[in-house]
Amino acid sequence: MSILVGKDTRLLIQGITGREGAxxxxxMIEYGTNIVGxxxxxxxxxxxxxxxxxxxxxxAVEVTEANTTIIYxxxxxxxxxxxxxxxxxxxxxxxxxxxxxxxxxIRVQSxxxxxxxxxxxxxxxxxxxxxxxxxxxxxxxxxxxxxxxLVSRSGTLTYEVVQALTDKGIGQSTAVGIGGDPIIxxxxxxxxxxxxxxxxxxxxxxxxxxGGTDExxxxxxxxEKMSKPVTVFIAGRTAPPGKRMGHAGxxxxxGEGTAEEKTKAFxxxxxxxxxxxxxxxxxxxxxx
Amino acid sequence: MKLHEYQSKRIFAANGIPIPNGEVATSAVxxxxxxxxxGGPVVIKSQVLVGGRGKAGGIKLAKxxxxxxxxxxQILGMEIKGLTVDKVLVDEAANIKxxxxxxxxxxRALQKPVIIASAEGGIEIEEVARTNPKAIKRLPIDPxxxxxxxxxxxxxxxxxxxxxxxxxxxxxxxxxxxxxxNSDASLAEINPLIITGDERLVAVDGKIVLDDNALFRHPDLxxxxxxxxxxxxxxxxxxxxxxxxxxxxxIGCMVxxxxxxxxxxxxxxxxxxxxxxxxxxxxxxxxDKVAAALRIILSDPAVKSxxxxxxxxxxxxxxxxxxxxxxxxxxxxxxxxxxxxxGTNEEEGxxxxxxxxxxxxxxxxxxxxxxxxxxxxx
Numbered sequence: 001m002s003i004l005v006g007k008d009t010r011l012l013i014q015g016i017t018g019r020e021g022a023x024x025x026x027x028m029i030e031y032g033t034n035i036v037g038x039x040x041x042x043x044x045x046x047x048x049x050x051x052x053x054x055x056x057x058x059x060a061v062e063v064t065e066a067n068t069t070i071i072y073x074x075x076x077x078x079x080x081x082x083x084x085x086x087x088x089x090x091x092x093x094x095x096x097x098x099x100x101x102x103x104x105x106i107r108v109q110s111x112x113x114x115x116x117x118x119x120x121x122x123x124x125x126x127x128x129x130x131x132x133x134x135x136x137x138x139x140x141x142x143x144x145x146x147x148x149x150l151v152s153r154s155g156t157l158t159y160e161v162v163q164a165l166t167d168k169g170i171g172q173s174t175a176v177g178i179g180g181d182p183i184i185x186x187x188x189x190x191x192x193x194x195x196x197x198x199x200x201x202x203x204x205x206x207x208x209x210x211g212g213t214d215e216x217x218x219x220x221x222x223x224e225k226m227s228k229p230v231t232v233f234i235a236g237r238t239a240p241p242g243k244r245m246g247h248a249g250x251x252x253x254x255g256e257g258t259a260e261e262k263t264k265a266f267x268x269x270x271x272x273x274x275x276x277x278x279x280x281x282x283x284x285x286x287x288x
Numbered sequence: 289m290k291l292h293e294y295q296s297k298r299i300f301a302a303n304g305i306p307i308p309n310g311e312v313a314t315s316a317v318x319x320x321x322x323x324x325x326x327g328g329p330v331v332i333k334s335q336v337l338v339g340g341r342g343k344a345g346g347i348k349l350a351k352x353x354x355x356x357x358x359x360x361x362q363i364l365g366m367e368i369k370g371l372t373v374d375k376v377l378v379d380e381a382a383n384i385k386x387x388x389x390x391x392x393x394x395x396r397a398l399q400k401p402v403i404i405a406s407a408e409g410g411i412e413i414e415e416v417a418r419t420n421p422k423a424i425k426r427l428p429i430d431p432x433x434x435x436x437x438x439x440x441x442x443x444x445x446x447x448x449x450x451x452x453x454x455x456x457x458x459x460x461x462x463x464x465x466x467x468x469x470n471s472d473a474s475l476a477e478i479n480p481l482i483i484t485g486d487e488r489l490v491a492v493d494g495k496i497v498l499d500d501n502a503l504f505r506h507p508d509l510x511x512x513x514x515x516x517x518x519x520x521x522x523x524x525x526x527x528x529x530x531x532x533x534x535x536x537x538x539i540g541c542m543v544x545x546x547x548x549x550x551x552x553x554x555x556x557x558x559x560x561x562x563x564x565x566x567x568x569x570x571x572x573x574x575x576d577k578v579a580a581a582l583r584i585i586l587s588d589p590a591v592k593s594x595x596x597x598x599x600x601x602x603x604x605x606x607x608x609x610x611x612x613x614x615x616x617x618x619x620x621x622x623x624x625x626x627x628x629x630x631g632t633n634e635e636e637g638x639x640x641x642x643x644x645x646x647x648x649x650x651x652x653x654x655x656x657x658x659x660x661x662x663x664x665x666x
Contacts, residue, residue: 020572020602075501076504076505098571099501100501101472101499101501101502101505102394102472102474102499102501102502103431103469103472103499103502104502105399106394106399106400106401106431107431107432109399110399110400110430110431110432111432125601137571137601137602138601139600139601139631139632142631152547153547154545154546154547154548155545155547155548155571155601156543156544156545156547156548156599156601157545157547157548157550157551158547159548159599159601159631160548160551160599160652163599163630180546180547182394182396183394183396183399207547209546209547209550210550212396212397213396213397214396214397217397233551235547235548235550235551235554236550236551236553236554237554237557238550238553238554238556238557238563239550239553239566240533240535259554275558276551276554276555276558276652276653277551277652278651278652278653
């Protein structure tokens with residue numbers, strides 16, 4: 001296992017009987033992820049793709065000893081699902097659901113700060129340690145085991161970069177999608193810190209986008225705390241200010257969070273910023 | 289979703305925040321009648337969802353009902369930053385001694401609501417941030433415990449308020465915090481909060497921006513949406529579940545995923561083109577959604593070529609290919625197109641497009657180059 005997920009992962013699926021939940025359960029099983037149970041209130045006792053369903057996370061954890069959960073429930077129920085999982089002793093929560101109210105996430109983060117549970121997402125593709133475990137919705141086959149860690153705010157853009165790496169024969173240790181919302185469970189810095197301490201990761205790719213100042217803070221962290229090289233791509237160079245570009249987080253507010261500002265922050269600390277997704281693979285290859 | 293000044297102030301008043309007496313008018317005669325009822329001088333304020341109304345001539349002081357009628361007639365129908373004024377707020381003119389700024393937003397880094405206050409009210413807070421950042425007080429609030437009286441009291445003294453105004457200030461700030469939390473706002477702002485000549489605090493102007501993701505639990509607020517806030521194509525996109533932003537270029541883009549959509553726009557620009565839009569069809573889009581997206585892109589007469597960039601994960605390339613062909617049957621067009629489909633079911637997708645002689649590209653850069661050439665040739 002590289003970071004967060006791997007052979008030791010015992011995964012629970014919250015919202016397993018829903019359309020998305022059931023489909024991705026099958027996809028993750030095919031990839032080889034160890035799925036031990038599912039939760040849908042009111043559907044306990046059923047089975048989905050050979051996985052037992054429970055009414056509550058508490059019961060599922062007691063029976064299956066799950067240590068990780070992935071959440072597919074509709075956005076309006078997601079905050080409740082996250083807090084239920086944390087309260088049941090789950091240590092890693094991955095929330096795929098998209099469209100959570102910001103104030104729900106504010107409450108979730110205050111709640112989680114009082115626990116030792118880590119949240120990835122919401123509104124994210126999840127994470128994958130190639131060849132070991134896929135806890136998310138990404139196409140598994142484009143990945144290849146290796147030593148490059150990825151952390152990204154975007155889903156399909158990450159696939160684009162992963163494909164470019166794999167095409168060049170460069171494998172990945174773990175690829176983590178942290179999500180495109182303004183308030184998220186784990187930030188770039190949280191994941192960079194894990195990669196820095198991971199013996200199976202030699203270098204890191206960071207994929208950012210416009211909006212907020214998380215990338216600028218990541219640049220500072222790389223300069224001060226990281227020994228491993230990092231390569232960056234930032235999406236949204238041509239985005240006009242004040243408009244929300246799909247991701248709730250991708251809005252440039254009052255001169256804060258342009259692609260140019262972020263690029264400068266990285267270049268100022270000696271981090272290379274690719275101009276196109278495909279160029280990321282070239283820069284990574286040079287660092288090997 | 290943005291609320292108008294008059295809507296915001298009504299919500300403030302319902303939460304114990306004093307506002308000036310006033311009413312909304314949609315005609316000059318109505319404005320005159322409201323002014324007569326209020327007595328004394330009034331302010332005629334255009335109700336459009338943009339900043340800079342005053343500078344644009346959309347806010348005027350009238351000393352009597354006759355002048356109110358004349359000015360309302362000027363302002364109604366006026367265009368401000370592309371929006372037509374169809375309502376004015378007629379407010380009692382205030383006797384302003386001092387102006388304060390008071391707002392609440394979410395601090396993304398702290399992941400908490402933060403109260404922002406400044407003794408320099410009446411101008412945009414961004415302007416104060418540039419010219420005199422020290423004048424801005426910031427107070428993060430733990431959402432699990434909420435705003436306490438002492439928070440508000442400390443802030444009142446920090447702003448240099450006279451002791452006899454502190455009680456009023458606490459009531460107002462607690463009301464504003466309640467508005468912010470109870471309506472799932474991303475911004476609740478009073479600017480200016482004035483101190484009147486007779487030592488009262490009054491919210492003369494205000495603004496509320498709501499979190500679209502939380503509107504499901506506020507059906508009453510969702511009804512307040514002004515159709516002018518979004519363009520016709522943006523409205524159609526929202527109803528179809530697409531994320532769409534109209535831009536000024538000539539190359540239409542259809543992409544799955546927000547980050548990839550932005551990166552696609554960037555590459556179009558890199559090769560010398562200008563994107564006509566941002567369009568994310570989302571994850572798992574079926575052919576009907578693709579068709580809706582294509583119709584929206586084609587409704588823009590400036591579009592000279594269209595680029596499809598799909599990296600299938602949940603989204604299946606064959607579904608997208610079928611959607612493109614279906615839409616073209618319904619909306620025949622001469623606009624040239626190029627598609628780049630990879631990921632889930634890409635072979636089936638390519639085959640569907642090849643059978644229809646639809647041009648495709650192997651990589652994103654190749655597709656972008658092609659789209660730019662097609663636009664220039666058209």
